[in-house]
Amino acid sequence: xxxxxxxxxxxxxxxxxxxxxxxxxxxxxxxxxxxxxxxxxxxxxxxxxxxxxxxxxxxxxxxxxxxxxxxxxxxxxxxxxxxxxxxxxxxxxxxxxxxxxxxxxxxxxxxxxxxxxxxxxxxxxxxxxxxxxxxxxxxxxxxxxxxxxxxxxxxxxxxxxxxxxxxxxxxxxxxxxxxxxxxxxxxxxxxxxxxxxxxxxxxxxxxxxxxxxxxxxxxxxxxxxxxxxxxxxxxxxxxxxxxxxxxxxxxxxxxxxxxxxxxxxxxxxxxxxxxxx
Numbered sequence: 001x002x003x004x005x006x007x008x009x010x011x012x013x014x015x016x017x018x019x020x021x022x023x024x025x026x027x028x029x030x031x032x033x034x035x036x037x038x039x040x041x042x043x044x045x046x047x048x049x050x051x052x053x054x055x056x057x058x059x060x061x062x063x064x065x066x067x068x069x070x071x072x073x074x075x076x077x078x079x080x081x082x083x084x085x086x087x088x089x090x091x092x093x094x095x096x097x098x099x100x101x102x103x104x105x106x107x108x109x110x111x112x113x114x115x116x117x118x119x120x121x122x123x124x125x126x127x128x129x130x131x132x133x134x135x136x137x138x139x140x141x142x143x144x145x146x147x148x149x150x151x152x153x154x155x156x157x158x159x160x161x162x163x164x165x166x167x168x169x170x171x172x173x174x175x176x177x178x179x180x181x182x183x184x185x186x187x188x189x190x191x192x193x194x195x196x197x198x199x200x201x202x203x204x205x206x207x208x209x210x211x212x213x214x215x216x217x218x219x220x221x222x223x224x225x226x227x228x229x230x231x232x233x234x235x236x237x238x239x240x241x242x243x244x245x246x247x248x249x250x251x252x253x254x255x256x257x258x259x260x261x262x263x264x265x266x267x268x269x270x271x272x273x274x275x276x277x
Contacts, residue, residue, distance in 0.1 A: 003030065003077040005100045007093070009086040009112030010043060013189035017113045023047050025110050030076040033068055035092055039083050056080065058092040065096050072105050079110075086114040090134035090159055115187055116157045119216035122194050123155075123182035126220070130155040136168065143171070149219065150176045156219040162211035169203035172219075180220040186213040230260050235267060236274040249275050 006025050011017040026032060027049045033056035034040035044051050056064055072078055082091040100107055120127040131152050137145050149156050150172060160168050165183075172179075177200035185193045191213065195202060199219070235256055242252035249271055257267035 001075060002103075002105050003072045003075050004106045004108050005072055005097070006077065006079040006108045006110050007087050007097070008079045008081045008110040009114065010040075010081050010084060012084045012113045012115050012118070012187060013192075015043075015046060017188060018043075018047065019110070019112050022110050022112055023049065026051055026079055026081070028077070029079040031068075031071055031078045033078055033080045033096070035082040035087075040081060051079075054078075056092065056096065060092075062095070065099055068096060069099055069103060069105070072100065073103065084113070084115075086112065089114055089116060089132070113188070115159070115184075115214075115216050118187045119157060119182070119184040119218050120155070122184060122187075123218035124196060125155050125180060125182055125218050127155055129221075130157055132156075133158045135159050135161075136164075138164075146171055147175060150179070151222050152219075153224060154221045156221070158217045158219070160215045160217055162213060162215065165211040165215055166203075166206050168217070169199065169206055173200045173203040176219075176222070179222075182218040184216040184218065187216065189213075230262055232270055235260060235262065235270045239267065239271050239274055243275060 006029060008022050008025055009019075010022065026044065026047070030052065031054055032040060032044075032051045033054045035057045037053045037055050040053060054064075054068065056068060068078055080087050080093050080096060082093065085091065087093040088097065097107055116132050120130060131149075131154050133145070133149050133156055136142055136149070136158060146168075149158065158168075177198060179199050181197065181199050181202055183195045183202055185191070185195075195205065197205070238256040238259065239252045242255055243249060247255065250268070253267040253271035254264055257264045260267075
């Protein structure tokens with residue numbers, strides 16, 4: 001019988017955020033696949049846990065993934081954890097879970113801390129709907145990715161390093177200077193802070209302050225554009241065209257409404273004016 005693959009979230013800075021269940025799983029499994037074995041070993045030591053560690057990071061390659069799958073298929077339980085936070089969320093592990101699912105291995109979530117979610121909760125920016133972008137690319141697609149992020153109608157969450165933060169804010173200020181945003185630094189750690197303001201204000205602040213620590217940027221969604229009012233003459237003309245093709249009046253109005261993206265009631269009212277007997 002195959003073992004189980006546990007996706008274990010670990011603290012992002014405050015050890016008090018380690019859940020009892022996560023500690024129990026790490027102690028019980030046969031192997032722990034860790035992004036950085038040194039960091040995970042330090043966490044285990046603080047919890048008094050002695051686990052068998054295997055490295056599993058973005059450069060491990062398919063061979064390491066196959067090794068872990070072989071352990072699971074042999075009946076061993078394996079926990080996957082990253083340096084901090086929730087695995088898979090902008091962290092390595094997706095190839096492992098994909099292959100595990102393909103092989104019919106049970107995958108179990110052991111939820112906990114996640115920097116993106118923590119930032120959303122303190123950003124004071126609406127989070128009913130949001131998009132997670134992780135880190136922006138650093139190649140030639142960066143500008144395109146940034147413009148796409150700024151165009152999202154929903155709140156967008158990005159991760160950024162202190163070395164790239166000023167550049168990112170400066171470029172964003174050229175695209176959406178007045179957009180509300182929040183910069184969350186070192187969440188749950190000693191020097192945790194949240195800066196709120198427009199993108200331009202945040203860019204200006206960091207032009208005189210050196211970024212330190214890891215950041216989560218929460219960007220408000222792009223304002224929705226008001227729908228352009230379709231002239232009554234255009235609606236009437238389309239209804240006439242459909243009527244001339246043999247459609248019943250109500251069907252002509254309904255079809256015109258669907259094509260133009262207007263309400264059926266409005267199209268019906270225009271139809272009554274247009275196709276009077």
